[in-house]
Amino acid sequence: MPEKKSKAIRSILFIFPYPSGTAASQRFRFEQYLEFLPENGLQYQLAPFMDEETWNILYKPGNTWKKIKGIGKGFLRRIGLLFSIHKYDFVFIHREATPVGPPFIEWIIAKIFRKRIIFDFDDAIWLPNTSENNGIVAGIKWHHKTKSICRWAWKISAGNRYLADFARNAKGANGSDTNSIIINPTTIDTKNLHNRLKEQNTDSFVIGWTGTHSTIGYLEFLLPVLKKLEEDYSFTFLVISDRKPDFDLNSLQYIPWIKATEADDLLRMNVGVMPLTDDLWSRGKCGFKALQYMSLGIPSLASPVGVNVDIIQHGTDGFLCSEPQEWIDCMKLLIHDVELRTQMGKASRERIERIYSVTGNRDNFLKLFTV
Numbered sequence: 001m002p003e004k005k006s007k008a009i010r011s012i013l014f015i016f017p018y019p020s021g022t023a024a025s026q027r028f029r030f031e032q033y034l035e036f037l038p039e040n041g042l043q044y045q046l047a048p049f050m051d052e053e054t055w056n057i058l059y060k061p062g063n064t065w066k067k068i069k070g071i072g073k074g075f076l077r078r079i080g081l082l083f084s085i086h087k088y089d090f091v092f093i094h095r096e097a098t099p100v101g102p103p104f105i106e107w108i109i110a111k112i113f114r115k116r117i118i119f120d121f122d123d124a125i126w127l128p129n130t131s132e133n134n135g136i137v138a139g140i141k142w143h144h145k146t147k148s149i150c151r152w153a154w155k156i157s158a159g160n161r162y163l164a165d166f167a168r169n170a171k172g173a174n175g176s177d178t179n180s181i182i183i184n185p186t187t188i189d190t191k192n193l194h195n196r197l198k199e200q201n202t203d204s205f206v207i208g209w210t211g212t213h214s215t216i217g218y219l220e221f222l223l224p225v226l227k228k229l230e231e232d233y234s235f236t237f238l239v240i241s242d243r244k245p246d247f248d249l250n251s252l253q254y255i256p257w258i259k260a261t262e263a264d265d266l267l268r269m270n271v272g273v274m275p276l277t278d279d280l281w282s283r284g285k286c287g288f289k290a291l292q293y294m295s296l297g298i299p300s301l302a303s304p305v306g307v308n309v310d311i312i313q314h315g316t317d318g319f320l321c322s323e324p325q326e327w328i329d330c331m332k333l334l335i336h337d338v339e340l341r342t343q344m345g346k347a348s349r350e351r352i353e354r355i356y357s358v359t360g361n362r363d364n365f366l367k368l369f370t371v
Helices: 024-029 031-036 052-057 064-081 104-112 132-138 145-152 161-171 175-180 213-230 259-266 288-295 324-336 338-355 358-369
Strands: 010-016 042-048 090-094 116-121 155-158 181-183 206-210 236-241 252-256 271-274 300-302 318-320
Touching: 024 031, 024 090, 031 358, 052 064, 064 104, 104 116, 104 145, 116 145, 145 161, 155 161, 155 175, 155 358, 161 181, 175 181, 181 358, 206 259, 206 288, 213 236, 213 324, 271 288, 288 300, 288 338, 300 324, 324 338, 338 358
Parallel strands: 010 042, 010 090, 090 116, 116 155, 155 181, 206 236, 206 271, 236 252, 271 300, 300 318
Antiparallel strands: none
16 A cells, blocks of 8 residues: 655744743743644744843833843844745744834745745734833834734734734735634633632632733722722732732732742632723733633623623623722622622633633634645
8 A cells, every 4th residue: 555645744933022931922822832733743943032131121110221232132033033934834923023113024024035924913013002111112113014014914813803803904805815814812721721710618808900010000990999899898909910009908919920820829819800991902902811810710800891892791700890880889799699709700711611722722723824
């Protein structure tokens, strides 16, 4: 009998901003799928723009010249990368090839080397949203390059419908281009990381929030709500972040975010919150906080903005709250009713496993590399 031909091995170059394993966006958009690539005939190489030294100071005040030096080294790495681009069948670009300046690297990859670019983004990155500590970067960020990269991309991996609509308009996609834009939600590893269920029958009640310093401002809306609840209830408001917030709350407890204890720290919460402002930037968010809470059986209370209305089934696995009184009423309901918290927690976990888990979304992710 003739020998069965082995499946051709295709190669992928992953281009992304930060060192591997450091940024949540990278970990939950593509890094947790890497283990599935070899078994599907795909080999890969990782190419971060930034080194560890630059990443460690990037969002801290000062160190301007060190930041400039680090970014300069990143550009040199990107230029050097062009000499090996010819080896790859696909180039997966997460957000952008370089953090500042025009998309000349993307243009060379698409137009000179004519490589299949898979462009992945999970925020409304065409809108200005830079940190006050990085004003020097804000001026040269070149946000409008997102539209150009969408046009040049072979396929687009969009984190939600709002982002997919932007990509479709930028690309000028019609019915024949439907398969080139894939809604690839941010997902949770429910097998290896978020793999436990919150026990809701606890002595104390903890309302929690997790996120970086760049999103901590959204909590300002909740301060009057929490102050009102403090008048009648004893609870802890737990903030897990990279920076301690300056909030005048008796209930406030801060713990620094640590990757190794991420799931354990989240499991301190009975309820997780995700307040947002209703603006174009917030509509581009992918509901990551709610996904984290729900994956551990923690009911979510969130603003009905953007993808939150798709993730949370109001009254079943969480609550969507607009006005302050709605937040107060839903909080009170969950404070009093352990059984409701337990039921919502189980429903949350089931929904994440079915739709927003690595296992549930695996085949959808692999479609990005289907010719």
